[in-house]
Amino acid sequence: MDQPKSAERPVLSLEDASKSFGAVRALQGVSLALFAGEAHALAGENGAGKSTLIKVLAGVHRPDAGRVLVDGEPVTFHGPSDARDAGIAVIYQEPTLFPDLTVAENIFMGRQPRRSFGRVDHRSVRDATQALIERLGVDLDPGQLCRGLSIADQQLVEIAKALSFDARVLIMDEPTAALTGAEVARLFGVVRTLREQGTAVLFISHRLEEIFALCQRVTTLRDGRLISSDPVDGLTEDDLVRRMVGRDLDELYPKQPARIGETALAVRRLTREGVFTDVSFDVRRGEIVALAGLVGAGRSEVVRAVFGVDRADAGDVHVAGNKLPAGSPTAAMAAGVALVPEDRRQQGLVMELSIERNIGLTGLDRLGRGGLVRRTLERGRAADWAVRLQLKYNRLSDPVGVLSGGNQQKVVLAKWLATEPGVLIVDEPTRGIDIGTKAEVHRLLSSLAAEGLAVLMVSSDLPEVLAMADRVLVMHEGRITAELPRALATEESVMAAATGRTAGGEKAA
Amino acid sequence: MTATVEQPTAPPGARKVTARSLTETVFRAREISIAGCLVLLVLGTWAANHRFLSEQGIKDLLLNASILILLAVGQSVVVLTRNIDLSVGSVVGLSAFACGKFVSGTDRNAVLALLLGIGVGALCGLVSGLLVSFGRVPALVVTLGMLYIIQGTDYWWAHGQQINAADVPASVLDLGSGSVLGVPYLALIAVAVLAAASYYLRSYRSGRELYAIGSSPEAARLAGIPIRRRILAAYVFSGAVAGFAGALWLARFGTVVADNAHGWELTVVSAVVVGGVAITGGTGSVWGAALGALLLTTVGSVLVVLKVDSFWQSAITGALLLAAISVDRIVTLRMTSALRKRNARHVHQV
Ligand SMILES: Nc1ncnc2c1ncn2[C@@H]1O[C@H](COP(=O)(O)OP(=O)(O)OP(=O)(O)O)[C@@H](O)[C@H]1O
Ligand SMILES: [Mg+2]
Numbered sequence: 010m011d012q013p014k015s016a017e018r019p020v021l022s023l024e025d026a027s028k029s030f031g032a033v034r035a036l037q038g039v040s041l042a043l044f045a046g047e048a049h050a051l052a053g054e055n056g057a058g059k060s061t062l063i064k065v066l067a068g069v070h071r072p073d074a075g076r077v078l079v080d081g082e083p084v085t086f087h088g089p090s091d092a093r094d095a096g097i098a099v100i101y102q103e104p105t106l107f108p109d110l111t112v113a114e115n116i117f118m119g120r121q122p123r124r125s126f127g128r129v130d131h132r133s134v135r136d137a138t139q140a141l142i143e144r145l146g147v148d149l150d151p152g153q154l155c156r157g158l159s160i161a162d163q164q165l166v167e168i169a170k171a172l173s174f175d176a177r178v179l180i181m182d183e184p185t186a187a188l189t190g191a192e193v194a195r196l197f198g199v200v201r202t203l204r205e206q207g208t209a210v211l212f213i214s215h216r217l218e219e220i221f222a223l224c225q226r227v228t229t230l231r232d233g234r235l236i237s238s239d240p241v242d243g244l245t246e247d248d249l250v251r252r253m254v255g256r257d258l259d260e261l262y263p264k265q266p267a268r269i270g271e272t273a274l275a276v277r278r279l280t281r282e283g284v285f286t287d288v289s290f291d292v293r294r295g296e297i298v299a300l301a302g303l304v305g306a307g308r309s310e311v312v313r314a315v316f317g318v319d320r321a322d323a324g325d326v327h328v329a330g331n332k333l334p335a336g337s338p339t340a341a342m343a344a345g346v347a348l349v350p351e352d353r354r355q356q357g358l359v360m361e362l363s364i365e366r367n368i369g370l371t372g373l374d375r376l377g378r379g380g381l382v383r384r385t386l387e388r389g390r391a392a393d394w395a396v397r398l399q400l401k402y403n404r405l406s407d408p409v410g411v412l413s414g415g416n417q418q419k420v421v422l423a424k425w426l427a428t429e430p431g432v433l434i435v436d437e438p439t440r441g442i443d444i445g446t447k448a449e450v451h452r453l454l455s456s457l458a459a460e461g462l463a464v465l466m467v468s469s470d471l472p473e474v475l476a477m478a479d480r481v482l483v484m485h486e487g488r489i490t491a492e493l494p495r496a497l498a499t500e501e502s503v504m505a506a507a508t509g510r511t512a513g514g515e516k517a518a
Numbered sequence: 519m520t521a522t523v524e525q526p527t528a529p530p531g532a533r534k535v536t537a538r539s540l541t542e543t544v545f546r547a548r549e550i551s552i553a554g555c556l557v558l559l560v561l562g563t564w565a566a567n568h569r570f571l572s573e574q575g576i577k578d579l580l581l582n583a584s585i586l587i588l589l590a591v592g593q594s595v596v597v598l599t600r601n602i603d604l605s606v607g608s609v610v611g612l613s614a615f616a617c618g619k620f621v622s623g624t625d626r627n628a629v630l631a632l633l634l635g636i637g638v639g640a641l642c643g644l645v646s647g648l649l650v651s652f653g654r655v656p657a658l659v660v661t662l663g664m665l666y667i668i669q670g671t672d673y674w675w676a677h678g679q680q681i682n683a684a685d686v687p688a689s690v691l692d693l694g695s696g697s698v699l700g701v702p703y704l705a706l707i708a709v710a711v712l713a714a715a716s717y718y719l720r721s722y723r724s725g726r727e728l729y730a731i732g733s734s735p736e737a738a739r740l741a742g743i744p745i746r747r748r749i750l751a752a753y754v755f756s757g758a759v760a761g762f763a764g765a766l767w768l769a770r771f772g773t774v775v776a777d778n779a780h781g782w783e784l785t786v787v788s789a790v791v792v793g794g795v796a797i798t799g800g801t802g803s804v805w806g807a808a809l810g811a812l813l814l815t816t817v818g819s820v821l822v823v824l825k826v827d828s829f830w831q832s833a834i835t836g837a838l839l840l841a842a843i844s845v846d847r848i849v850t851l852r853m854t855s856a857l858r859k860r861n862a863r864h865v866h867q868v
Contacts, residue, residue: 069740088739088742089739089740089741089742090742090744093742101740105734105736105737105740106734106737107729107730107733107734107737107738107800108733108734108800109729109732109733109796109800109801110726110729110730110733110800114726114730118726118727118730118738118741118743119723119727119730119741119742119743120723121723121726123723127722127723128721128722129720129721129722129723129726131721
């Protein structure tokens with residue numbers, strides 16, 4: 010493993026930087042140095058200030074105090090283009106693409122290769138994009154519009170864009186949150202090559218094993234303050250967690266025994282042409298059922314159809330014995346079903362509305378008296394859930410858009426949990442959520458189940474699936490290929506079914 | 519601490535199926551359906567009255583459409599950036615009057631008049647553009663204000679006078695009525711501007727950036743696009759084109775009063791929207807906008823030929839507009855879900 014050449018001058022560094030948003034002190038006197046050929050991880054809980062730090066380096070935010078230095082020279086970035094010109098490429102936490110333009114145009118916007126008379130060379134743009142896509146080993150069409158791309162694909166476009174800069178510094182804010190294992194492996198391969206060629210890398214992830222796999226140094230932030238900056242060699246995961254959370258973590262997967270009751274949700278022969286076929290299963294009260302499988306196996310599509318967001322072409326859904334009308338989320342909600350969607354930014358939140366209003370949105374009936382929402386009730390309920398999920402915020406009346414990425418996720422969770430549903434469907438409940446809160450979410454799901462809630466959980470996080478689920482349904486290419494009781498669910502059996510190798514586990518009917 | 523599910527690597531390029539053809543079809547569909555409407559309309563009217571397609575009939579149609587097409591091109595460029603220019607009608611009026619004043623009773627050259635028109639228009643566009651881009655005032659407010667200010671200036675200046683065709687030099691009037699091989703100069707000019715604008719929007723970085731700004735201002739900011747400069751330029755262009763159209767107005771009609779082109783801004787915006795340029799920016803083409811303009815003009819002429827009350831023209835324009843907007847909305851929703859579905863399906867085949 011390369012050691013940072015400490016005698017060397019950092020390519021990009023931050024000295025004593027502070028940044029506040031109103032009363033929120035997102036960064037306080039933080040310093041950080043990035044060296045050529047070194048991959049540097051930034052760790053910390055949701056809201057610790059990681060994204061803010063990155064935006065300072067990227068020229069999006071101007072630090073209130075402190076300096077940014079490029080090659081040891083202090084610089085002032087007046088905007089993202091200044092940082093870009095200094096050789097800094099950034100992948101932001103939330104993909105920011107042009108939905109009406111193609112993948113290729115998104116990647117090269119503003120710096121397309123040109124031919125005579127300064128005209129854009131559309132063919133080179135396309136070819137260069139194709140080359141990038143092949144380098145990442147992913148499956149995208151350069152000519153495709155970005156509208157309608159899955160989050161994973163959007164993230165891949167962002168990654169391709171960052172790679173296309175041939176930058177000296179590559180900054181990545183949770184690039185892997187939505188990716189499959191293979192895509193992550195591919196990305197790491199590319200990043201390692203870049204690093205060996207002398208690129209400085211700054212990497213953020215809540216998946217600790219990724220930090221250990223990719224990085225040589227890790228800097229930890231807590232509440233906007235620098236906690237430590239250590240070489241990864243010799244550090245254990247527990248050390249890192251302690252630095253992030255400030256205490257030892259309790260059990261990550263607290264699973265309480267629950268009394269399994271009668272069937273709460275029954276799905277029969279649900280089919281949506283070309284997406285999934287003949288999906289049948291039950292979820293009983295008190296039970297946590299995981300829907301496992303590869304990203305793209307159709308899991309999210311199944312739960313969307315169960316909730317009625319997408320209309321199924323055939324089959325039906327029963328809640329507590331009553332058939333739900335097809336394609337009606339309103340009816341599903343009335344029957345006590347809640348869906349925490351995968352793409353929270355687009356499907357789960359109204360960015361301009363306040364935290365309390367967002368949490369209150371789903372429970373308008375319950376909070377209302379004669380059509381008026383009772384503000385005090387709304388506020389009380391929001392505050393309640395904010396505490397239970399350890400939401401990090403300034404005021405409940407702040408717009409959701411200013412929360413950190415992970416905290417936005419928590420608001421979506423709170424919003425649906427606050428409806429006190431009888432059947433809770435969660436799609437990737439802990440994606441992008443820090444490790445401390447992850448344990449909290451698990452504890453919450455587990456205790457809700459113990460209270461008699463039926464939980465259907467889509468998750469790509471295998472340890473989470475194995476530890477939390479009473480039963481695991483595995484999907485492969487739009488079909489359920491295995492139904493494994495807790496005792497039989499192992500990494501091997503789930504993986505075998507997920508990749509279509511029919512090993513362990515009886516075939517579902 | 520956690521592990522993600524492993525997946526066999528996808529063969530690159532496996533998804534190269536019909537993504538583009540789908541989206542392209544949808545957008546072409548708009549232009550084709552407008553063209554189809556036009557053809558039906560023209561043939562239907564021709565069946566009722568053969569004179570509609572006489573040489574003079576066609577010429578009139580083209581002449582009438584040319585100025586609207588020009589304005590639609592200018593407007594599209596602004597609308598693409600998620601803005602709007604409501605001042606174009608009054609710019610045409612002012613420019614026509616200014617040019618009229620400039621040439622009347624003299625034998626000044628038509629080219630000078632055109633340049634003057636462009637200058638006047640560009641100046642108006644510059645003011646609107648500065649207020650919108652650097653002043654950060656909403657486009658609707660700025661250009662509505664400009665509409666009244668320019669109109670006021672025009673009235674004040676004209677003071678009830680009018681420019682008479684008899685005073686306008688022949689070189690200018692020739693421009694408005696002359697033709698090559700039966701095609702009026704005005705139509706040729708409109709097509710030239712249209713082709714140039716279309717080529718520019720497709721082939722230049724700054725042209726593509728206009729689409730980017732309209733598609734997602736936030737992403738445009740992060741991509742380091744000089745948003746304000748681009749928006750300013752779009753307004754100057756729209757203004758200049760409107761001013762140019764004003765000079766052509768003088769050439770075409772010869773007689774100019776203070777409230778020429780009064781109310782045209784709404785017709786122009788309708789043409790642009792009917793032509794498939796999304797009012798929320800980011801999509802559409804100037805060709806579509808031009809077709810929209812041609813369609814609206816044709817509807818007007820057809821009603822005259824069929825001797826239908828002119829109030830129906832407004833009603834039909836309104837109906838077309840609503841139809842276009844609903845179609846846009848439905849198409850966007852359908853397309854998003856179709857693309858989602860397609861993506862989902864592809865992953866399966868991996
Ligand atoms: N534009 C803004 N306006 C107001 N507050 C903000 C803004 N951006 C960030 N914050 C606040 O600054 C703090 C740090 O946010 P930041 O996004 O840097 O966290 P993070 O470490 O990236 O968290 P996560 O892991 O959840 O992405 C949060 O409390 C957040 O609410
Ligand atoms: Mg963040």
